[in-house]
Every structure is written in structure tokens, then in C-alpha cells.
Amino acid sequence: MKKTLPFALAFVSALTITICVFFDLAPALVEEIDKWFILSTAFVCCIGLVNLTKVHTRNIQRRGRDWDLSIVLLAITFGYLLLGVVTGPTAPLYAWIFDSTAVPLGATFYSVLSFYIVSAAYRAFRVKSRDAAILLISGIIVLLGNAPIGEVIYPGFGTATKWIMDIANTSAMRAVIFGATIGSFITAIRVFLGIDRPYTATGE
Amino acid sequence: MNIWKRLSDLDRRYYYVVLILVVALPIIKPWGLPIRVGSTTDDFHKTVEAVPDGGTIALAIDYRSDCIVELNPQVTTLFRQAFAKNVKIIMWSNVDEGANVTEPITRAVGQEMGKTYGVDWVNLGYKPGGEVTMKKMVDNFWEGAAYVDMQGTRLEDLPIMQGFNSLRDADLLIDMMAVVPSPAQNYLKMVSIPYGLPMAIGTTAIQAPTEMPFYSSGEYKGMLAGLRGAAEYEFLTKNPGPAMMGMDAQSAAHLLVILLIAMGNIGHLMDRKKRAGAPTGGGS
Numbered sequence: 497m498k499k500t501l502p503f504a505l506a507f508v509s510a511l512t513i514t515i516c517v518f519f520d521l522a523p524a525l526v527e528e529i530d531k532w533f534i535l536s537t538a539f540v541c542c543i544g545l546v547n548l549t550k551v552h553t554r555n556i557q558r559r560g561r562d563w564d565l566s567i568v569l570l571a572i573t574f575g576y577l578l579l580g581v582v583t584g585p586t587a588p589l590y591a592w593i594f595d596s597t598a599v600p601l602g603a604t605f606y607s608v609l610s611f612y613i614v615s616a617a618y619r620a621f622r623v624k625s626r627d628a629a630i631l632l633i634s635g636i637i638v639l640l641g642n643a644p645i646g647e648v649i650y651p652g653f654g655t656a657t658k659w660i661m662d663i664a665n666t667s668a669m670r671a672v673i674f675g676a677t678i679g680s681f682i683t684a685i686r687v688f689l690g691i692d693r694p695y696t697a698t699g700e
Numbered sequence: 701m702n703i704w705k706r707l708s709d710l711d712r713r714y715y716y717v718v719l720i721l722v723v724a725l726p727i728i729k730p731w732g733l734p735i736r737v738g739s740t741t742d743d744f745h746k747t748v749e750a751v752p753d754g755g756t757i758a759l760a761i762d763y764r765s766d767c768i769v770e771l772n773p774q775v776t777t778l779f780r781q782a783f784a785k786n787v788k789i790i791m792w793s794n795v796d797e798g799a800n801v802t803e804p805i806t807r808a809v810g811q812e813m814g815k816t817y818g819v820d821w822v823n824l825g826y827k828p829g830g831e832v833t834m835k836k837m838v839d840n841f842w843e844g845a846a847y848v849d850m851q852g853t854r855l856e857d858l859p860i861m862q863g864f865n866s867l868r869d870a871d872l873l874i875d876m877m878a879v880v881p882s883p884a885q886n887y888l889k890m891v892s893i894p895y896g897l898p899m900a901i902g903t904t905a906i907q908a909p910t911e912m913p914f915y916s917s918g919e920y921k922g923m924l925a926g927l928r929g930a931a932e933y934e935f936l937t938k939n940p941g942p943a944m945m946g947m948d949a950q951s952a953a954h955l956l957v958i959l960l961i962a963m964g965n966i967g968h969l970m971d972r973k974k975r976a977g978a979p980t981g982g983g984s
Contacts, residue, residue: 527839530832530835530836533829533832534828534829534832534833534836537828537829537830537832537833538828538829541828584851584852585799585800585825585850585851586803586850586851591800591803591804594800595800595804598765598797598800599765599768599801600765601765602764602765602766602768602797603765603766603768603769605766606766606767606769607769610719610723610953611716611719613957614715614716614719614953614956614957614960615712615715615716617957617960617961617964618710618712618715618960618961618963618964619964621961621964621965622964622965622968623965623969632961632965636958636961639954639957639958640954640958642905642926642928642950642954643928643947643950643951643954643955644733644734644735644736644947644948644951645733645951645952645954645955646951646954647734647736648733648734654736654738658738658739661908661909661912662912662916665909665912666912666913666916669909669910669912669913670913673913
């Protein structure tokens with residue numbers, strides 16, 4: 497039952513949508529399945545919350561690793577959730593907490609990347625082969641072409657960057673996109689036929 | 701340790717401090733480097749300019765707080781350009797944090813330019829469901845938006861929503877995005893290409909190469925790429941702001957990265973040459 501029911505649901509839904517959309521049949525049925533999909537997407541957040549609560553409650557009960565942080569996490573999660581439900585997502589207090597914690601924290605974590613990029617550029621970007629040399633030269637041209645200083649040093653950096661982005665990058669990215677599209681089409685067929693079952697607990 | 705080895709193996713704390721100084725100094729004392737506008741930004745600006753007076757832009761906000769430095773200036777300038785020519789904006793987010801990160805900046809621009817929430821712009825909040833929601837917004841926008849805005853106000857109580865029943869009623873679709881997989885490519889598939897709705901995007905410098913093929917093929921009518929794109933857009937609309945201010949710092953940081961790459965490589969090559977030339981083996 498645990499394997500058959502999810503597969504039957506996935507197969508019937510996928511088959512219905514494919515036939516109805518392809519042959520333009522039963523728009524009301526397609527709309528109904530779409531509604532269920534949107535609802536189930538929203539419901540996934542609830543599953544995530546239940547899972548998070550279970551994992552951290554167990555950690556607190558067992559006095560596992562960093563159990564005190566689990567208490568903090570649950571208190572913040574449910575405290576903020578309760579505040580949002582009671583006051584609404586645009587209430588001044590709710591918005592103030594978000595704007596003064598999540599927003600600067602997110603931006604700070606992202607900006608820390610600049611230190612890693614500088615470190616990686618210095619330690620890892622070494623010319624050890626002809627390919628690495630081509631990559632390095634292209635990288636330096638794009639770095640200079642993407643900052644105003646590049647065109648002050650030499651106006652041709654802008655044109656060279658445009659060529660790299662428009663021709664070299666676009667050609668490579670199109671090949672990647674084609675490959676990824678074919679890959680996702682094959683994955684969709686495998687899920688459709690029940691060869692892959694990512695919706696079951698074990699994936700089998 | 702010889703000098704070449706030392707050059708290629710500096711303590712990271714030194715260049716971390718240099719990076720902080722190099723980024724901070726141009727912000728404190730700007731260099732005023734000239735900004736040349738690229739074709740992607742120019743096309744974005746022209747596409748927004750082509751929306752008729754009183755028209756509507758459908759704006760998807762698909763980024764989180766980590767990318768506000770690059771994308772908030774793009775959104776702010778878009779609002780300024782749209783409001784200056786009396787164009788309305790209906791915005792929502794396919795990403796959980798999106799509606800929240802843009803709420804304060806859009807309100808500030810609205811108030812500054814004397815615009816009214818619910819009449820000139822609306823923030824519908826987070827709308828989950830990905831591609832299916834996008835399609836639903838074409839078939840029945842109100843249902844796709846779950847009938848309420850971010851504050852829970854019913855759509856029938858918002859004047860801007862009167863007569864806007866499908867994404868097809870918009871004059872332009874814009875996606876400001878910095879998540880993977882790309883929601884902009886999904887909007888192309890589900891909305892822009894099948895229904896012929898013009899589309900433009902704003903994204904981070906990291907994601908711009910991934911989106912470039914769709915701009916080159918003409919599917920995106922314009923594209924703002926990273927802080928540089930935002931700075932060019934601010935320059936074009938004559939609204940100097942944080943992005944233009946950040947250009948000098950970005951220039952300085954790029955120069956530092958190039959300098960460090962050169963130092964690391966020179967040190968590495970010279971050290972290798974020295975080792976190759978050094979006598980090997982015994983000695984007494």
C-alpha cells in the first residue's frame with residue numbers, strides 16, 4: 497500500500513495532465529488537479545515544520561549535541577510563527593523583526609563569500625595548463641569589463657567582455673541547457689513510469 | 701622559505717584586511733569612475749519605457765535577503781521609472797522571503813513619489829506552487845493569487861486589481877530573481893512564449909551567464925545583471941543611488957582579485973623554476 501498508492505496517484509495525475517493538456521481536453525479537470533498541486537505545495541511547508549519539530553524535540557529529550565540550540569531554534573520558529581499568525585505578515589513588529597534580523601543576516605552571510613572568492617583567486621587560480629591559462633585570461637577580461645575601472649584602463653575590455661558573454665558563454669550555456677532539458681525529460685518519464693519514485697520514503 | 705614561496709603563500713588575514721580597506725575607501729571617498737551603459741540594461745530601460753502611460757507591469761520578486769545588495773537597487777529604480785510615467789505595478793513572489801524583502805523599499809518609493817498603495821501598486825505576497833501557479837495566473841489571476849494581497853486585503857477592495865483578471869492583461873512581465881532553478885525560465889515557458897507577453901529580467905552577476913542565452917535569443921527583452929546592471933539603470937534613469945555608489949568599490953575589489961591572482965601565479969612559477977634549477981641529491 498505504501499508503494500502502490502503513491503505510484504498510482506502519481507501515474508494517474510501525470511497521465512491525465514499529459515493527455516488533457518496535449519489534446520486540449522477537460523480543462524475543468526486540469527484546473528482541479530492544478531489546484532491540488534498548489535495546495536500540496538503550500539502544505540509541504542507544514543511537513544517541513546513537523547519534521548523540524550520532531551528532530552529537535554528528540555534532540556532536546558536525549559540531551560543530544562547542541563540541545564540548548566535546539567530549544568532556541570524551536571522557540572524562535574514557533575514564536576515568530578505565532579506572531580505572524582496573530583498580527584499578520586505586514587504588522588510593524590513582525591516586519592521589524594524580519595527587517596532587523598533575517599535581512600541583515602542574509603546579506604552578511606552572502607557578503608562573506610567575497611573573502612572566500614579573494615582567497616580562492618589567490619590560492620587556487622594557478623596556471624598549470626593551457627586550458628587553465630585560457631580560463632584565467634577570460635576571467636581577468638570579464639572582471640575588468642564588468643567594473644568601470646576596466647574601461648578606464650583600456651576601452652577594449654568592455655567589447656571583449658561582451659564577446660565572451662554573448663558568444664563564448666551563450667554557446668556553452670545553450671549546450672548545457674539542451675543537455676539538462678533532455679535529462680529532465682528522461683527523469684520525468686522515469687518518474688511517470690514508476691522506475692524512479694522520489695515521492696516514497698526509500699525512493700524505491 | 702624563499703621569497704617566491706612566501707609571495708604565493710601569504711597569510712590570508714593580510715589580504716582580508718586589504719579587501720576590507722579596498723572596498724571601504726571608495727565608498728567613503730568615491731572616485732567617480734564613468735559608467736558606460738551596456739546593451740542589456742539599455743534594452744531593459746527601453747522595454748519599461750515602451751509600456752504605455754497607465755499600463756501595468758506584472759513584477760515577480762524571486763530573491764531572498766542574501767541578494768538584496770544587488771537586486772533591491774534594481775527594484776527601487778524600476779519603481780521610480782514606472783511611477784514617473786504613471787505605470788502601475790502588480791507584484792508578488794514565488795519565493796518565501798521575496799515579498800518581505802521588497803515591501804519596505806517599494807513603500808518608501810511609493811510615498812516619496814506620492815503614489816497610493818492599492819491604486820498605483822500592490823504587493824500580493826508569497827504565492828507558492830511554482831509553474832502551476834504561473835499558469836493559474838494566466839487562466840485566472842485572482843485565483844492564482846488566492847484572492848488576497850500580502851496584508852490579507854481582498855482583491856476586490858483594491859482599485860488596481862479591477863479589470864486585471866489574467867497575466868495577459870499586463871503590458872510587461874518582469875522577474876527579479878536570484879534562485880535556482882530559474883523562475884524566469886519557467887515564466888518564459890508558461891507565460892511569455894505561449895501568450896506573447898513581453899518579458900524582461902533582473903538578476904545577480906552570478907546568475908547572469910545562465911540567463912544570457914535567453915536574452916541573446918530575444919526572449920528576454922532586457923536584462924539587468926548584478927550591481928553593475930543596477931548602476932547602469934540608475935544612471936540611465938538619472939536616479940543615482942547605492943548601486944552607482946558601489947561601482948568604485950567593485951572596481952577596487954576586482955583590481956585586488958587580479959593583483960592576488962598575479963601574485964599567486966608569479967610566486968608559484970618562480971618557486972617552481974627555482975626548485976627545478978636547484979641541485980638535487982646528496983651532499984655530505
